[in-house]
Amino acid sequence: MNIQTPNGSTGTVMDDATFTSIAALAKSEAGLILSKAKSTMVQSRLRPRLKELGLSSFNSYSDYVTSNAGMSERIKMISALTTNVSHFFREPHHFEILIDQALPDILAKARRGEKVRIWSAGCSSGQEPYSIAMAILDAAPELATQDFLILASDIDPKITEKARLGQYSLQQIKGIPATFQDKYLTSVEGQKDTYEVKDEIKKIVRFRELNLLAEWPMQNKFDVILCRNVVIYFDAETQSDLWPRFHSVLKPDGWFFLGHSERVSETSMDKFSPIGLTAYRPIVASK
Numbered sequence: 559m560n561i562q563t564p565n566g567s568t569g570t571v572m573d574d575a576t577f578t579s580i581a582a583l584a585k586s587e588a589g590l591i592l593s594k595a596k597s598t599m600v601q602s603r604l605r606p607r608l609k610e611l612g613l614s615s616f617n618s619y620s621d622y623v624t625s626n627a628g629m630s631e632r633i634k635m636i637s638a639l640t641t642n643v644s645h646f647f648r649e650p651h652h653f654e655i656l657i658d659q660a661l662p663d664i665l666a667k668a669r670r671g672e673k674v675r676i677w678s679a680g681c682s683s684g685q686e687p688y689s690i691a692m693a694i695l696d697a698a699p700e701l702a703t704q705d706f707l708i709l710a711s712d713i714d715p716k717i718t719e720k721a722r723l724g725q726y727s728l729q730q731i732k733g734i735p736a737t738f739q740d741k742y743l744t745s746v747e748g749q750k751d752t753y754e755v756k757d758e759i760k761k762i763v764r765f766r767e768l769n770l771l772a773e774w775p776m777q778n779k780f781d782v783i784l785c786r787n788v789v790i791y792f793d794a795e796t797q798s799d800l801w802p803r804f805h806s807v808l809k810p811d812g813w814f815f816l817g818h819s820e821r822v823s824e825t826s827m828d829k830f831s832p833i834g835l836t837a838y839r840p841i842v843a844s845k
């Protein structure tokens with residue numbers, strides 16, 4: 559359907575049935591919940607996809623993206639529909655817990671030659687894993703030479719590529735403490751007001767594409783997992799399915815952090831005990 563928009567241009571509009579079909583696909587592919595109230599947002603984010611594919615209606619887009627031939631378009635659709643907003647050192651109270659409470663044990667394990675692994679699940683453009691790396695390496699530089707890695711994963715391949723590049727604008731780096739800016743960033747030659755994370759930080763962060771709803775291929779358990787501001791886009795059932803899965807890949811002495819408006823569901827509170835605002839330790843069942 560084409561209508562005349564207020565600025566006089568012709569815009570494509572999504573009908574209810576098409577919205578329902580796109581919303582169902584976003585839920586089955588990525589767990590994203592798109593209520594009818596988000597219809598305008600969905601349309602504006604998908605309009606460039608129609609343009610790129612040369613399609614004249616959302617209806618034909620929906621037919622294509624739900625067909626076998628539309629498999630690769632599904633990834634692009636999810637990429638367009640996810641919200642990737644992130645900041646360096648977001649929710650600073652988690653960094654206090656990480657450095658003041660978790661780091662002494664992490665360091666002791668690394669000194670004993672044990673693997674130490676942190677997982678930033680839903681890492682977006684990299685600010686979260688790079689903030690962790692800066693905070694930890696600053697407090698314990700010796701970890702750079704030990705078996706210490708941060709896995710940073712996201713469903714969106716475009717965003718993990720951006721994260722891997724590690725380049726940020728002057729505005730984006732404002733959340734990084736000045737001492738860390740001097741120590742861990744370098745200005746990008748020929749690009750005004752663009753800064754890049756130094757190799758010593760990049761070296762300890764591994765970016766991977768991973769859908770939290772799919773199989774998790776990792777073999778090692780994690781000392782710390784952060785899944786912040788990700789499950790807020792999922793429904794209660796999808797969230798409930800994730801808590802036991804996170805618990806199963808967290809070491810018994812691990813740490814688990816969620817975003818400010820997220821909570822472990824009541825049904826999984828036998829698995830996690832809260833130790834602060836959206837911070838948890840796993841409960842280990844006694845034999």
Ligand SMILES: C[S@@+](CC[C@H](N)C(=O)[O-])C[C@H]1O[C@@H](n2cnc3c(N)ncnc32)[C@H](O)[C@@H]1O
Pocket residue numbers: 587588589640641642643644645648679680681682683686711712713714717768769770771785786787788791817
């Ligand atoms: C708002 S960002 C949060 C970034 C970072 N954790 C933070 O708190 O600043 C949410 C991220 O979750 C990712 N995401 C959404 N659904 C996902 C899924 N099913 N599996 C993995 N990542 C997903 C999005 O691509 C997006 O980059």
